[in-house]
Amino acid sequence: MTSVTDVAPAPGRSRRQLTLGAILHGSGGHIAGWRHPSSPPGGQLDLDHHIQLARTLERGTFDALFVADVVAIWGHQYDSLRRTARADHFEPLTLLAALSTVTERIGLVATATTTYNEPFHIARRFASLDHLSAGRAGWNVVTSVVPLEAGNFGRDTHLDHSARYLRAEEFVEVVRKLWDSFDDGSVVRDTASGHYYDPAGLRTPHHAGPHFTVRGPLNISRPPQGHPVIFQAGSSETGLAFAARHGEVVFTAQTTLAGAQAFYADIKARAAAYGRDSDHLLVWPLLAPFVASTRERARARLAELQELVHDDVARRLVQDNIGDLDLSGYPLDGPLPPVGATNRSRSRQELMLDLARRENLTIRQLALRFTTAGAVVGTPEDVADHIEEWFTTRAADGFNVSFPYLPGAAEDFVDHVVPELRRRGLFRHAYETTTLRGHLGLPRPGPAHVRGPTPGMPRTSVPWASGTPRPWAARTSGAARTSGTARVSAAVGASAAVRAAGAPSRGRWARGGGTGQGRRREAGDPWHLTWHPTLPVTPAPPAQPASPSTAAGDGCISTPSSSRRGSSWPPGGTRAPSRTRA
Numbered sequence: 001m002t003s004v005t006d007v008a009p010a011p012g013r014s015r016r017q018l019t020l021g022a023i024l025h026g027s028g029g030h031i032a033g034w035r036h037p038s039s040p041p042g043g044q045l046d047l048d049h050h051i052q053l054a055r056t057l058e059r060g061t062f063d064a065l066f067v068a069d070v071v072a073i074w075g076h077q078y079d080s081l082r083r084t085a086r087a088d089h090f091e092p093l094t095l096l097a098a099l100s101t102v103t104e105r106i107g108l109v110a111t112a113t114t115t116y117n118e119p120f121h122i123a124r125r126f127a128s129l130d131h132l133s134a135g136r137a138g139w140n141v142v143t144s145v146v147p148l149e150a151g152n153f154g155r156d157t158h159l160d161h162s163a164r165y166l167r168a169e170e171f172v173e174v175v176r177k178l179w180d181s182f183d184d185g186s187v188v189r190d191t192a193s194g195h196y197y198d199p200a201g202l203r204t205p206h207h208a209g210p211h212f213t214v215r216g217p218l219n220i221s222r223p224p225q226g227h228p229v230i231f232q233a234g235s236s237e238t239g240l241a242f243a244a245r246h247g248e249v250v251f252t253a254q255t256t257l258a259g260a261q262a263f264y265a266d267i268k269a270r271a272a273a274y275g276r277d278s279d280h281l282l283v284w285p286l287l288a289p290f291v292a293s294t295r296e297r298a299r300a301r302l303a304e305l306q307e308l309v310h311d312d313v314a315r316r317l318v319q320d321n322i323g324d325l326d327l328s329g330y331p332l333d334g335p336l337p338p339v340g341a342t343n344r345s346r347s348r349q350e351l352m353l354d355l356a357r358r359e360n361l362t363i364r365q366l367a368l369r370f371t372t373a374g375a376v377v378g379t380p381e382d383v384a385d386h387i388e389e390w391f392t393t394r395a396a397d398g399f400n401v402s403f404p405y406l407p408g409a410a411e412d413f414v415d416h417v418v419p420e421l422r423r424r425g426l427f428r429h430a431y432e433t434t435t436l437r438g439h440l441g442l443p444r445p446g447p448a449h450v451r452g453p454t455p456g457m458p459r460t461s462v463p464w465a466s467g468t469p470r471p472w473a474a475r476t477s478g479a480a481r482t483s484g485t486a487r488v489s490a491a492v493g494a495s496a497a498v499r500a501a502g503a504p505s506r507g508r509w510a511r512g513g514g515t516g517q518g519r520r521r522e523a524g525d526p527w528h529l530t531w532h533p534t535l536p537v538t539p540a541p542p543a544q545p546a547s548p549s550t551a552a553g554d555g556c557i558s559t560p561s562s563s564r565r566g567s568s569w570p571p572g573g574t575r576a577p578s579r580t581r582a
Contacts, residue, residue: 018391018426019398019440021064021109021249021284022057024050027085028409029288029402031317031371032308034085036405043406044088047098053407054099057106060414061428063439064107064138065099066231066400067092071116072148083310093125100133107436109138109231114171115164116144116153119212122171123178127223135224135435140231141246143168165238170209172230172246177205179227180448181217197221203448225437226445244270248442249282251400253351253373260285260395280442282397285390286374288404289383291412298377305404306368314367321370322352332364374402380416387417388426 026044027034034041043049057065073087092110100108108129112122122139130137143164150158159167186201205216232247234240243250244267252267254260260283268278292298311332318336319327325339336356339349356366376386390396403409421427433439 016397017428017441018387018421019063019282019284020060020427021066021107021398021400022062022410023400023402024053024065024067025402025406026050026089028405030305030404031084031313032305032310033405035308036305036408038408039405044085045090047095049407050090050095050099051102053410054103054106056407056410056414058103060418061431062106062401063398064109064136064436066109066138066140067095067111068140069111069113070144070146070149071113072146072152083313093129096129096137097132100129100136103133103136105136105431105434105439107136107138107229107439108133109140109229109436111140111142113142113144113149114168115159116149117171119171119174119214120178120216120218123175123218124220126175126228127179127218127220130223130225130228131220135437137223137225137228138231138249138436139228140233140251141168141172142233161236162238165234165242167211168242169245170211174205174207174209174212174214176227177203177207177448178214178216178218179223181205182221183447184222184226187221222447225435226447229436229440229442240267240270243267244276244281245274247281249284249398249440252283252285254285254395255351255373257390257393257395260390261393264395282440282442283395284398284400285396286402287387287399288372288375288402289409289413289417290375290377290404291380291383291409291417293379295378295382298379298382302372302375302377302404306371309368309371311364314364317367317370318352318363322349327363330363332367333362335360336363336366372404375404380420383413383417384420384424384426387421388424391426 023029025033026046026049027039027041028036030036033039034043040046040049054065067090069089069092093112096108096110110126110129112125114122126137126139144158147158150156158164181203182197183201183203185198187197188195190196202217205214207214207216229248230246231249231251232239232243233251234243234247235252250267252260252263254263264283267283268281271281272278290298290302292301314332315327319325322336322339325337327337330337336353339353352366352370355361355369361369376383387396387399391398401413403413418427422429431439435444437444
């Protein structure tokens with residue numbers, strides 16, 4: 001087994017440190033978790049229950065807890081919802097504001113869509129949460145994948161995939177401008193002089209773009225973290241490009257070590273190609289732990305939950321997650337019918353279809369596999385083995401932990417897995433910082449006018465070899481401008497040619513510290529940088545030829561193996577586990 005000391009340290013730390021987040025489902029991440037004997041049936045709307053969970057996770061020194069969200073009831077047929085807890089849950093920011101008053105260190109991450117919100121609202125709400133929590137807020141940026149959301153906002157149909165991401169690009173840009181409305185220290189609150197803020201530190205965005213016109217400024221001072229931490233989960237080609245430009249923590253659903261390593265290398269290379277420090281993008285695969293004192297008991301806990309999945313729920317799980325498909329006339333123990341393209345989560349559809357075809361799964365088997373995505377079944381040592389292997393082999397910087405039932409599964413993890421991770425030197429014994437950025441080892445962004453253009457936003461200029469004509473030379477000589485899209489396409493093509501000729505492959509930015517110094521260009525920087533963050537951009541080419549977004553691997557459930565950890569054990573499938581403790 002690789003020792004943690006063999007892993008190169010990240011900037012700002014003495015060594016690379018494992019990070020952990022937890023998905024705060026009221027009754028558990030498994031679709032039948034609410035039926036588990038240890039889960040309170042009304043936990044979805046029980047504040048005391050959520051407070052207990054948050055305190056348990058903080059006792060385990062988790063970096064963050066995360067609340068997912070959609071702005072509609074999930075599913076197309078309401079009769080199937082009578083068998084799940086999906087129709088009943090808190091609005092995330094309201095819940096996290098309450099939890100900020102009973103926690104001290106754990107990060108608080110909420111999902112908010114860019115498709116059915118306005119930038120000013122989102123900037124204000126997350127800045128408020130960051131102030132309420134003294135610097136612990138995070139925003140999980142989503143573009144919405146549930147078609148029913150459209151009907152709640154005056155639309156007949158959902159925006160198509162590419163349109164949602166174009167809107168999201170500009171949305172994030174505007175939110176960042178609004179967070180920078182006040183310089184650090186410009187709100188002086190000097191009672192003696194009567195000066196509340198220094199007008200010289202006010203930055204009114206005056207943004208005008210294809211989707212949004214926002215004057216600003218924001219009516220709350222700069223967040224304690226500068227910007228709340230940006231989380232993202234895009235896995236389609238467009239989503240990967242968006243995550244590489246903006247994400248600071250990226251969720252992924254990779255199910256095999258090889259697939260996770262390919263995804264890790266790919267997203268880090270994309271971030272570097274956009275001028276970002278790849279160490280400032282953390283990768284968190286999904287982890288659903290079934291932990292017990294023995295492997296047999298852990299497997300029994302999994303089987304118990306699987307037995308609670310009703311037939312109606314199994315059918316709806318596949319139908320809602322694989323795309324625009326009606327399975328009502330198909331037997332659960334038969335194969336999937338032909339599936340067309342979807343306007344929902346394309347990466348999820350590809351993963352599920354690949355798994356079903358490769359292993360010849362029935363609809364029921366596919367549903368049961370989906371309920372246990374990311375599952376690792378075994379003893380605390382087994383789960384720690386899985387975490388250590390993925391972390392030390394650069395498949396993950398941390399994990400987004402989804403506890404199948406609550407509160408029991410969270411308590412088991414904190415009481416038994418976390419101590420084992422600490423014993424191995426992988427995880428902290430106590431919080432060392434007070435902010436979410438501090439926990440994650442991420443720098444605090446300085447004000448925009450100090451740090452310059454945000455690394456990660458699309459470039460429309462490239463490093464030029466001597467004598468190479470610029471594609472928009474007419475613009476620089478005063479002639480009519482070419483269109484933004486044409487400039488971007490020409491720049492990307494020219495950049496590839498210059499790299500092939502041996503010119504510098506990307507811009508260099510001096511790394512800002514964690515105290516707000518921001519980033520500045522180094523002297524002699526060969527890049528001539530112009531940033532147009534609202535323009536559609538061809539994604540930067542990944543360094544890895546693999547396609548990790550579809551590398552579903554050999555299953556969704558890992559149990560320990562005598563030869564190596566991480567092989568699959570599919571409930572409802574055709575293979576039985578062959579496990580003995582090495």
